[in-house]
Amino acid sequence: MSDPFWAYLETLPGKSAALFDWDKALSGWDRYPLFRDNFLQLTKNHATAVDCPTECGLGCPRSVITHAKTDIRAVCIEKEHAAIQLSPRQTLIYRLKQSAINGAICTAMGIEHREAKLDGLPHTWRLGDFIPTAGMDFPVVLTMQDSKDALVEVVRSLCLSTPKPFVVIAPTRLHLSPAVETLLAQKDSLFVALNEDLYLGDAPRLLTCRDKTEIFAPLIDQVPGPDSGGTVFFMTPPGTTWPQIKIQFRDGHTVTIWAGDQSGRYTYTQMGMASRKNGNPTEQWKLLEGFANSSGEIDWHSRYASDKLKKQKQELSKHLREFFRLDDDPIEWVKDTKTYRCKFRILPEGAEVY
Known part of the structure; x- marks a missing residue:
């Protein structure tokens, strides 16, 4: 009960x-x-x-x-x-005591607590994010409505304002209607009823009836794995920064990556750097290999530089941010030396250190 x-x-x-x-x-x-x-x-x-x-x-x-x-x-x-x-x-x-209950929900369900009131949506709070792997986050919203129509309006507004899949948490399923279920399905989003998954323990904290991997299974299933056949991403541990990542080329098509307790081998295709025309490595992959062969730095005198270097660097940074699910730029511009420098360690085939 x-x-x-x-x-x-x-x-x-x-x-x-x-x-x-x-x-x-x-x-x-x-x-x-x-x-x-x-x-x-x-x-x-x-x-x-x-x-x-x-x-x-x-x-x-x-x-x-x-x-x-x-x-x-x-x-x-x-x-x-x-x-x-x-x-x-x-x-x-x-x-x-809304702040206390919001924090207790986040602690129990493994939600990264980043609380904010949502303007224009009564009795609705952005609790934070569910993060199954670093850089891949799903916003979590708590709403406490007193009618089906009110819940529909809240979810409709969230669908319009939230570009990615999200989680709607409500006290019960009482006001969950087919209209809400349709809206959430269209956004690959999830509804969670707190009375089914949380209970108050002997201490003043909430406990879960199910493991969070089961509660959020539909969202975790959206995380592609390395064996999914096409572009994937690295399972970056939470809190990882670029200097904690090491990439080493194994051959012209494959790298090994380490970050925290995660590691793995990935091809240029899995890292999103295969040409759509012929499947060959893109210029961004060749630039990444150039960084490996240049101790992580390329200036305008390098044999890997060209008049397209700036654009290629921007595209490479984009692919790396998506692959590792990190927000900041992995390649910095050093103004004094007019050099592009990797924030991560990158090594050529056979190298040990640099």
Whole structure:
């Protein structure tokens, strides 16, 4: 059975309620005191109404009437039931401590926490990114809507503003509709219901019911492997920088690459540097080999320089950024010596060091 607070959150406008209401909805849950003390935040407001605890079928709230400091009552406006005595604390408004719950979700699910509120989308936060391998990231968005139509509008907006596949997280599947599923399928994106995958443990932190590789399997499946037949990319360890990468030519068509605990052999085709016309190595691959034969540096006096060197360097940098999934330029321009210099180590066939 899933933790009940996920479903309750979808019934709360503003994600806040009187303590009386939080108690009424969640007091039968054994983790409620832990949740209340760590994920709810006291506001300065007092309730003017609370949910009716009786089963009369009307579903109307009870008005909070203060007769004296110690005489506060929840009154049935239909006069169907007797008033309920409330303590002053029960009338205090508590809201979800959003930053705490967002951080706990990220920690539990292995999401790189880069939180930001999304303008124009109510009760919606960019939590961060799921990163199955360095440089390949999937934005993760948490949204807490109270209707199917509201969820459709949020997902439609995300589809228009997010160029890559992404993850939508919601408390439950209650408001998931065929329209939302269609929009996400068109973007190769994923929906995750928190009540199915996260629960509150004995400590004030969330735990997963499934391993994150299972939760995010549809996204991980989008990561091509070295044996996929065409252009692939290197499984760059998270946090890797260009100086931590070493490339060595094995022959005119193949290199071996090392970065952290990852290594492998790749052809020019796998690295995206095969001609579309005839399948031969491109000028960018030849330039990469030129860097290997020149201790990682090429200037305008090099035998590998030409009037197209600047353009070829730009194209080579683009291929390397895509292959390693790193954002910054792998080849720098050294102004003093008018030299293009690799930030990574690159060696020719048979070399040991340079």
